Structure formats: C-alpha cells, structure tokens
Amino acid sequence: MAFSDRITAHSYSTHSLHSSLTTAMSTRSERISRAFEEIKRAVDGDQDKRERLIKASRDITAQSKRLIFSLHRVYKQPRVQQFEELRSIRENQLSSIHEIWFSRVAVEFDYRDDIERCLTMDTFSKFVYGGLEEYIEAVSFLEFLESDRLITIDKLHNMLTKEEDDKHVIQIRPLEYLGGLADLTGELMRMAIQLLGMADLSQIERIVELITSVRHILQDSIPRFHSHSLQQKLRTLENSLVKIEDTRYMYEVRRAEFRDNPQALKRVMEHYSSDGTRHSD
Amino acid sequence: MEQDSKRLRTDSFKDQMKQLNDLIEKDNEHRQSLKDMVSEMDGPIQEGLAISQRMHRIKESEISKEIIKPLYEVVVDYFLLYKQLCEVIEPTEYNKFENLWNKSVQQYLYLRLLIHYFNHDDLLDYASAKEYLGNDSHLYDYLYAVMQLVNELTRLTVNTVILNEFDRPKRISAFIKDVYQALSQLNFKNDGLRRKFDSLKYDINKVEGVIYDLTLRNLN
Numbered sequence: 001m002a003f004s005d006r007i008t009a010h011s012y013s014t015h016s017l018h019s020s021l022t023t024a025m026s027t028r029s030e031r032i033s034r035a036f037e038e039i040k041r042a043v044d045g046d047q048d049k050r051e052r053l054i055k056a057s058r059d060i061t062a063q064s065k066r067l068i069f070s071l072h073r074v075y076k077q078p079r080v081q082q083f084e085e086l087r088s089i090r091e092n093q094l095s096s097i098h099e100i101w102f103s104r105v106a107v108e109f110d111y112r113d114d115i116e117r118c119l120t121m122d123t124f125s126k127f128v129y130g131g132l133e134e135y136i137e138a139v140s141f142l143e144f145l146e147s148d149r150l151i152t153i154d155k156l157h158n159m160l161t162k163e164e165d166d167k168h169v170i171q172i173r174p175l176e177y178l179g180g181l182a183d184l185t186g187e188l189m190r191m192a193i194q195l196l197g198m199a200d201l202s203q204i205e206r207i208v209e210l211i212t213s214v215r216h217i218l219q220d221s222i223p224r225f226h227s228h229s230l231q232q233k234l235r236t237l238e239n240s241l242v243k244i245e246d247t248r249y250m251y252e253v254r255r256a257e258f259r260d261n262p263q264a265l266k267r268v269m270e271h272y273s274s275d276g277t278r279h280s281d
Numbered sequence: 282m283e284q285d286s287k288r289l290r291t292d293s294f295k296d297q298m299k300q301l302n303d304l305i306e307k308d309n310e311h312r313q314s315l316k317d318m319v320s321e322m323d324g325p326i327q328e329g330l331a332i333s334q335r336m337h338r339i340k341e342s343e344i345s346k347e348i349i350k351p352l353y354e355v356v357v358d359y360f361l362l363y364k365q366l367c368e369v370i371e372p373t374e375y376n377k378f379e380n381l382w383n384k385s386v387q388q389y390l391y392l393r394l395l396i397h398y399f400n401h402d403d404l405l406d407y408a409s410a411k412e413y414l415g416n417d418s419h420l421y422d423y424l425y426a427v428m429q430l431v432n433e434l435t436r437l438t439v440n441t442v443i444l445n446e447f448d449r450p451k452r453i454s455a456f457i458k459d460v461y462q463a464l465s466q467l468n469f470k471n472d473g474l475r476r477k478f479d480s481l482k483y484d485i486n487k488v489e490g491v492i493y494d495l496t497l498r499n500l501n
Contacts, residue, residue: 029459035407043469122375123379150294221298
C-alpha cells in the first residue's frame with residue numbers, strides 16, 4: 001500500500017519539475033487546508049469558551065470582593081441589625097454572584113453527554129478557579145458571621161448545584177477549598193482588629209480559634225499537595241495571627257493605661273485599628 | 282454547654298477534613314499508578330524516536346525497510362499500552378489526568394505522522410489521528426506533533442543534501458510549506474504551542490536557503 005504511493009511521488013519528480021510540483025502542491029495543499037478548517041473551528045471555539053470563562057471568573061472575583069467589603073460593615077452594627085443586613089446581602093449580592101455561576105459558567109459545561117460534560121469541565125474549570133477561591137472566601141465569611149463556623153465543602157457544593165438537574169456547576173477540589181479557607185483567615189484577622197478598635201472583645205477568642213484550626217488543616221494538607229500558593233497562604237495566616245496578638249497587646253497596654261478613661265481608650269484604639277487594616281486589594 | 286457545642290462544630294469539621302484528606306490520598310495513589318503506566322509507555326516512544334533518527338543518515342530507497350517497518354511495530358506496541366492505560370481510567374476522568382500522558386501522546390502522534398508522511402508524502406489528518414488514539418482529547422497534541430514534524434523535516438532537508446540526494450529537498454520543502462500554510466490559518470493563544478508555531482518560520486527560512494543554494498548551482 002505504501003509503495004504505490006511512493007512510486008507516484010517518484011514519477012512526479014521525473015516530470016518536468018516545475019509543473020509536477022504545482023499540481024502536487026495545489027491538491028495536497030487544498031486538502032490539508034480543508035482539514036484544518038475544522039481544526040480552526042475547534043481551536044477558536046475553545047478560545048472563546050476560555051475567554052468567556054475568564055471574564056465570568058473576573059466578575060465573580062469582583063463581586064465577591066464587594067460582598068466581603070459589605071460584610072466588614074455588618075459586624076460593627078448592633079446585633080439585631082446584623083441579622084437583617086446579612087439576610088439582605090445573601091438575597092442580593094450573593095444571588096447575583098450565583099446568577100453568574102449558573103447563567104454564565106454552568107452553560108459552558110452544559111452537555112447532554114455526561115462524559116463530554118466531565119471532560120470539558122476538567123479542561124476548562126481552571127479558568128474559573130480564581131473566581132472560585134474568592135467566592136469561597138466570601139461565602140465562608142458570610143457563613144461565619146451567620147452561624148459562627150467554618151463552611152464545609154459539601155455545603156459549598158450544594159450552593160453551586162443546579163436545582164433542575166442536580167449537577168454541580170463546578171467541582172470544588174480540596175485545593176481551592178483550602179485556598180478559600182486560608183483567605184478567609186485574612187478577613188477574620190481584619191475583623192478581629194476592627195473589633196478591637198471598638199473595644200469589643202466578645203468574638204476575638206473564637207476568631208483566633210478558627211484561624212488556628214485552619215492553620216492545623218493547612219499544615220496537615222500541604223505535604224499532600226505540593227502547592228506553592230497554599231504554602232504562601234500559610235505564611236500569610238501566621239502573619240495574621242501575629243497581627244492580632246500585637247493589636248491585643250496594644251489594647252491591653254492601653255486599657256491599663258486609660259483604666260479611668262474609657263472614652264480616651266476608645267479613641268486611641270480606633271486610631272490604631274484604622275492604621276493597619278486597610279484592604280490592600 | 283457553650284463549650285460543648287463549639288467542640289461539636291469543630292469535630293464535624295475535623296471529620297470532614299479527614300474525609301477530604303483520604304480523598305486526596307486516594308487521588309494521589311491513583312495518579313501515581315497512572316504515572317507508572319505512562320513511564321512504561323516511554324519504552325516504545327524512546328525506541329521509536331531512535332529509529333526515526335536514522336532518517337537523517339539513510340538514502341530514500343532505504344526508508345521503507347529501515348524506518349517505516351520498525352516504526353510500525355513500535356507504534357503498535359505503544360497503542361497496546363495506551364489502551365491498557367485507557368482501561369483503568371474512568372472515561373469521565375480522562376482529561377483530569379491527561380497532563381500525565383499528553384507529552385507521550387504527542388510523541389506517538391509524531392511517529393504516526395512521520396510514518397504517514399514517508400508512506401504517502403502527505404499529512405496525516407486529525408480525523409485519522411483521532412482514530413489511532415480512539416478519542417478526541419488530543420487536538421493540541423496533534424498540532425504540536427505536526428509542528429515537530431516540520432522541525433524534523435527541516436533537518437532532513439539539510440541531510441538529504443549531505444547524502445547527495447538533490448531531488449528531495451524540493452519535495453520536502455513543498456510539503457512543509459503546505460503544512461505551514463494550513464497551520465497559519467489557526468489563531469493560537471499565547472502559550473507553548475504559539476511559541477512553537479512562531480519558531481517554524483525559521484525552519485521555513487532554512488529550507489528555502491537550501492533550495493536557494495541548490496538552484497544557484499543547478500543541482501536540482
């Protein structure tokens with residue numbers, strides 16, 4: 001089979017070289033180009049899908065950040081008001097993030113064939129992992145403020161599941177889950193310092209306890225992942241703990257100093273906490 | 282009482298973490314066993330690449346015996362191992378672990394492309410390449426292999442001159458140009474494939490240089 005073809009290739013070269021080359025070129029070149037048209041469609045399709053997912057991920061990130069800012073305003077309010085505001089955040093801001101997940105991310109994986117759906121998800125999910133981590137951070141912060149605990153991966157999966165067909169919008173891998181929890185500790189740190197600024201110590205023990213337990217989890221899991229970013233996050237977490245300790249230290253010193261003047265104590269602490277806890281992002 | 286409920290919350294969280302860690306552990310084990318299989322697939326690939334290197338030192342008349350025939354055996358061996366690999370992967374999880382063997386598949390497709398080129402003086406199209414794998418997950422590896430073929434044939438152009446087979450460079454050059462033209466239709470994103478594609482223009486240049494040298498001296 002191979003030989004007949006090779007003989008024709010040879011016989012070409014015995015013709016007048018110029019004409020044989022042009023005939024051979026035009027047919028083969030056309031054939032190859034035609035085959036590549038389909039490849040082009042596939043490549044362009046992949047590229048578009050990737051672009052759309054990256055945009056969705058960016059929007060999820062932006063809105064999650066905004067949600068986190070809103071949450072930082074909530075815990076400074078009186079208890080009763082907090083409840084109301086958290087509900088409103090959940091109904092408005094969180095819903096609009098879910099809208100992105102369901103209407104812009106899920107559709108990209110919307111294949112009837114289960115195998116194709118999984119394969120596409122595995123290939124393209126990485127383009128929304130950035131948004132996913134920020135989302136986990138936001139939702140876990142909300143969960144903490146509402147019910148004082150760390151969110152579980154199952155609960156996250158439930159939130160990102162379409163009701164109609166019971167399918168996850170995205171598979172949350174342990175890596176993104178832990179990354180999101182690690183980021184949460186940064187928000188908890190800011191919260192702790194803001195509360196200290198208001199001379200409110202009611203939640204600080206619980207916050208430190210949660211940050212510490214996230215630290216244990218990270219220390220436990222890091223060897224299993226070989227993930228540079230988790231390592232980095234663990235270092236940040238440890239810094240957060242130190243920042244809280246420093247602020248508490250400052251608080252205790254000042255409290256002893258201004259024992260007879262709570263008003264002055266509050267002023268000094270307000271000043272202190274507004275220095276170190278500005279969001280960098 | 283307060284203390285108790287806190288402990289309960291932390292405990293259920295710990296249970297979850299234990300489950301999660303078990304999951305990761307299992308995943309890692311599975312990954313490792315796949316890695317082992319992939320490194321076994323390395324054997325035929327290395328052998329095939331060694332055989333393919335002979336093309337630079339032999340006359341065109343010997344290609345069939347020296348390269349095509351032994352390469353056939355190698356790709357068949359490879360395909361058997363590849364099928365075994367596919368059997369232990371859930372079809373839904375193929376792309377999850379794909380990065381473990383896509384380098385390997387690239388080389389396999391390159392060998393297939395080479396065989397097809399030597400047999401038919403033509404490009405093995407993706408539809409056929411897909412069939413040599415039995416799945417549609419390696420389009421980009423196919424493109425990579427096509428570019429690798431262009432790289433290697435560029436070298437071959439120089440070496441055919443060394444072998445004094447002056448009629449071959451023109452044919453090879455025509456093929457390379459056809460392929461390059463087809464590849465030029467594609468919009469690559471900024472990644473390894475794009476860089477590889479960008480580097481092909483030096484290959485085209487080099488081949489044109491060879492043709493120029495031969496034409497100048499009336500050697501073709």
